[in-house]
Amino acid sequence: MKNLKKGIALAMAASLSVCMFAGCGESGESSEGGTTTPKADGTTTSADGGKVYYLNFKPEQADQWKALAETYTKQTGVEVKVETAASGTYEEQRKSEMSKENAPTLFQVNGPVELAAWGDYCYNLKDSSVYTNLKSDDFALIENGEVKGVAYVIETYGIIYNKTLLNKYFETDGAKAKSVDEINTFAKLKEVVEDIQAKKDDLGIKGAFTSAGMDSSSDWRFKTHLANLPIYYEYKADNIGSTSAIKGTYLDNYRQIWDLYINNSTCDPKMISSKTGEDAAAEFGLGEAVFYQNGTWEYQNCIDAGLTDDDLGMLPIYIGADGEENQGLCTGSENYWCVNAKASEADIQATLAFLDWVITSDEGRTAMSQDMGFVTPFKTFDEGDKYQPNNTLVKIANEYIASGKTAVSWNFPTIPSEKWKDGVGAALLDYAQNGSSDEKWEGVKTAFVDGWKTEYDAAHKDDAAAEGDAAAEGDAAEESAAEEVDNAAQ
Amino acid sequence: MSKKELRPYFLLFALPTFIAFLIGFVVPFGLGIYLSFCKFTTVNDAVPVGFANYLAVFDKNIDNGEFIHALWYTTLFAIVSVITINFFGFCIAMLLTKGIRGTNVFRTVFFMPNLIGGIVLGYIWQLILNGILARFDLTLTFSEVYGFWGLIILMNWQQIGYMMIIYIAGIQNVPPELIEAAKIDGATGRQVLGHVILPMVMPSITICTFLTLTNSFKLFDQNLALTNGLPGSKSELLALNIYNTFYGRVGFEGVGQAKAVVFSLIVGALAIAQLAATHTKEVQQ
Numbered sequence: 001m002k003n004l005k006k007g008i009a010l011a012m013a014a015s016l017s018v019c020m021f022a023g024c025g026e027s028g029e030s031s032e033g034g035t036t037t038p039k040a041d042g043t044t045t046s047a048d049g050g051k052v053y054y055l056n057f058k059p060e061q062a063d064q065w066k067a068l069a070e071t072y073t074k075q076t077g078v079e080v081k082v083e084t085a086a087s088g089t090y091e092e093q094r095k096s097e098m099s100k101e102n103a104p105t106l107f108q109v110n111g112p113v114e115l116a117a118w119g120d121y122c123y124n125l126k127d128s129s130v131y132t133n134l135k136s137d138d139f140a141l142i143e144n145g146e147v148k149g150v151a152y153v154i155e156t157y158g159i160i161y162n163k164t165l166l167n168k169y170f171e172t173d174g175a176k177a178k179s180v181d182e183i184n185t186f187a188k189l190k191e192v193v194e195d196i197q198a199k200k201d202d203l204g205i206k207g208a209f210t211s212a213g214m215d216s217s218s219d220w221r222f223k224t225h226l227a228n229l230p231i232y233y234e235y236k237a238d239n240i241g242s243t244s245a246i247k248g249t250y251l252d253n254y255r256q257i258w259d260l261y262i263n264n265s266t267c268d269p270k271m272i273s274s275k276t277g278e279d280a281a282a283e284f285g286l287g288e289a290v291f292y293q294n295g296t297w298e299y300q301n302c303i304d305a306g307l308t309d310d311d312l313g314m315l316p317i318y319i320g321a322d323g324e325e326n327q328g329l330c331t332g333s334e335n336y337w338c339v340n341a342k343a344s345e346a347d348i349q350a351t352l353a354f355l356d357w358v359i360t361s362d363e364g365r366t367a368m369s370q371d372m373g374f375v376t377p378f379k380t381f382d383e384g385d386k387y388q389p390n391n392t393l394v395k396i397a398n399e400y401i402a403s404g405k406t407a408v409s410w411n412f413p414t415i416p417s418e419k420w421k422d423g424v425g426a427a428l429l430d431y432a433q434n435g436s437s438d439e440k441w442e443g444v445k446t447a448f449v450d451g452w453k454t455e456y457d458a459a460h461k462d463d464a465a466a467e468g469d470a471a472a473e474g475d476a477a478e479e480s481a482a483e484e485v486d487n488a489a490q
Numbered sequence: 491m492s493k494k495e496l497r498p499y500f501l502l503f504a505l506p507t508f509i510a511f512l513i514g515f516v517v518p519f520g521l522g523i524y525l526s527f528c529k530f531t532t533v534n535d536a537v538p539v540g541f542a543n544y545l546a547v548f549d550k551n552i553d554n555g556e557f558i559h560a561l562w563y564t565t566l567f568a569i570v571s572v573i574t575i576n577f578f579g580f581c582i583a584m585l586l587t588k589g590i591r592g593t594n595v596f597r598t599v600f601f602m603p604n605l606i607g608g609i610v611l612g613y614i615w616q617l618i619l620n621g622i623l624a625r626f627d628l629t630l631t632f633s634e635v636y637g638f639w640g641l642i643i644l645m646n647w648q649q650i651g652y653m654m655i656i657y658i659a660g661i662q663n664v665p666p667e668l669i670e671a672a673k674i675d676g677a678t679g680r681q682v683l684g685h686v687i688l689p690m691v692m693p694s695i696t697i698c699t700f701l702t703l704t705n706s707f708k709l710f711d712q713n714l715a716l717t718n719g720l721p722g723s724k725s726e727l728l729a730l731n732i733y734n735t736f737y738g739r740v741g742f743e744g745v746g747q748a749k750a751v752v753f754s755l756i757v758g759a760l761a762i763a764q765l766a767a768t769h770t771k772e773v774q775q
Binding site for chain 1: 627631724
């Protein structure tokens with residue numbers, strides 16, 4: 001009996017220690033998990049001693065980046081590691097990875113606000129090929145004359161619609177419009193949407209709009225992308241590129257469009273708090289709704305859901321502002337490449353060489369434009385249609401610009417903080433859930449106007465004045481980015 | 491081997507755990523306290539700023555009173571869940587020590603939910619509760635009240651089984667002769683429970699209240715999965731609020747860290763107070 005006890009004790013002790021060592025060994029390995037090269041220890045490096053570590057923001061393109069990195073390593077022998085943060089966890093990943101000894105040499109920021117936090121980590125890209133090949137300075141984040149970040153993808157959003165369903169509606173008796181060209185103001189859009197909603201059973205759909213989900217997988221469509229429109233028109237009216245205190249001049253328009261979304265959708269406004277992005281995508285993909293506010297990045301999902309290129313169209317988001325007949329889609333970028341200034345010189349050079357290869361080599365350009373489907377702001381992609389993505393929504397966006405419509409710029413990178421967006425989102429939800437009353441709209445106003453000031457002051461509480469100016473400069477650049485796309489497309 | 495023979499090896503045996511404790515707890519804790527006095531983006535570039543972060547935690551203009559709200563919300567949640575979990579856990583333990591047929595099966599069934607991870611449980615209950623609320627055209631994130639009770643139901647479902655096991659062990663340790671003696675003296679069932687069993691299982695109660703109290707205060711996964719703090723950040727418990735401050739707001743890493751320090755002080759103080767309070771009620775056999 002005593003021996004048995006001893007034996008068990010020994011076995012347990014042994015298994016415990018094995019667990020411990022195994023645990024150590026495993027974690028050592030997993031840190032190399034994302035390496036795309038066969039080198040396991042990470043100490044062997046290429047001839048010039050530099051290596052590249054890209055912390056990618058877009059999970060949709062994770063595999064494509066890895067494949068591209070592998071090609072590069074095969075051709076040049078330079079180690080390129082690509083890690084992708086899971087959706088919505090980029091900030092966590094970036095924070096922990098950047099504190100490590102082998103920190104990413106290439107990472108992303110989404111605009112001036114994040115740049116304020118990460119500016120010290122951004123290498124001046126002034127002489128780099130990615131900057132010199134940019135079509136315009138508007139696509140770069142420039143602070144005090146230093147090029148801190150370079151946009152690598154231009155995206156467009158609006159109201160995607162199901163052409164087949166909409167045409168079906170146009171043929172019904174008493175349709176408020178006979179062709180999509182007639183929808184060029186908010187008033188007309190409202191008429192059509194409300195009529196579709198009334199005829200939803202005849203059309204075999206569940207609602208005019210997809211559910212305006214306020215789950216975190218979908219709420220950015222309204223608290224950020226839709227909020228861009230009142231901000232855009234206010235900036236435009238005041239002729240500014242950013243502000244420390246927003247006035248909310250166009251908030252009534254914001255309310256109009258939000259009302260239209262929630263009252264003419266596939267679900268009751270009370271249900272939106274738990275509707276997800278997948279719900280809306282599924283409703284649109286299955287033809288249960290005609291309109292769906294989203295962007296060019298959603299193209300592949302639409303096709304995967306069974307829609308064809310002929311089914312897809314995109315309208316500008318009309319909010320009832322003056323002169324909106326000439327308003328185009330919302331075009332801009334919130335994806336900027338930054339090279340880690342705190343990496344070793346060799347790694348920085350290796351990273352710059354990699355980026356140069358990505359935007360100049362045939363493999364790199366094909367991968368970015370065809371495999372990843374990016375519209376890029378680089379001159380090197382201008383060789384006919386060869387490096388243009390096969391994306392119907394992008395084509396529609398280009399057509400809008402070609403027809404002389406003014407693209408709406410992305411001003412939401414100038415929003416002072418995520419907290420502001422959360423506040424507006426919560427107020428929008430509160431408003432929708434409680435019968436869309438005037439009183440509840442006051443809550444949205446407070447979150448929008450007062451929240452902006454509070455968050456702006458909190459974010460700038462100890463910044464030097466110079467830093468604030470620089471941020472403003474970056475914002476101004478952002479502002480005219482969309483116009484630049486015009487020129488690029490023409 | 492006698493105790494004397496073992497003594498020289500004490501350090502050797504304690505070393506691995508000690509090192510693990512040092513790396514996994516003491517160092518990060520120290521670093522965390524230091525960082526709460528700094529402004530930083532990554533932990534390598536911290537610049538000391540004194541007490542600014544702590545002032546920001548309680549400044550309504552900066553934090554929108556969210557930390558205070560989360561504190562009250564968590565306190566309320568802790569009170570309700572400590573009471574309900576322990577009450578139901580104890581009741582079930584009493585039932586399952588009466589020698590009902592299939593006692594072991596029931597014990598296993600009640601314990602099972604505890605084996606499922608918090609995130610998974612959160613999503614499962616989100617589906618269930620939303621499914622029920624959908625009948626009334628409502629959802630779990632309609633208001634923080636639904637989120638609160640949803641979380642209470644979830645935590646009860648998960649933890650009752652675990653506390654039940656501890657209570658069963660305690661109840662089984664009550665000497666039968668004490669109960670028999672009480673009965674011979676003419677004590678009713680209620681009196682036996684109140685004057686014999688309860689005092690005798692006081693050590694179990696200490697453990698269970700300690701576990702449920704600290705668990706409720708530190709709750710994170712379930713909160714994240716069930717409501718993620720929605721609507722707004724009104725159903726955020728403290729841990730989630732700290733997480734969202736740290737990662738969700740540019741330039742607020744230090745404030746998040748300061749909140750974390752305040753948080754650990756609160757939890758530590760509560761745990762000690764609770765242990766002291768229930769210990770005094772324990773009786774020696």
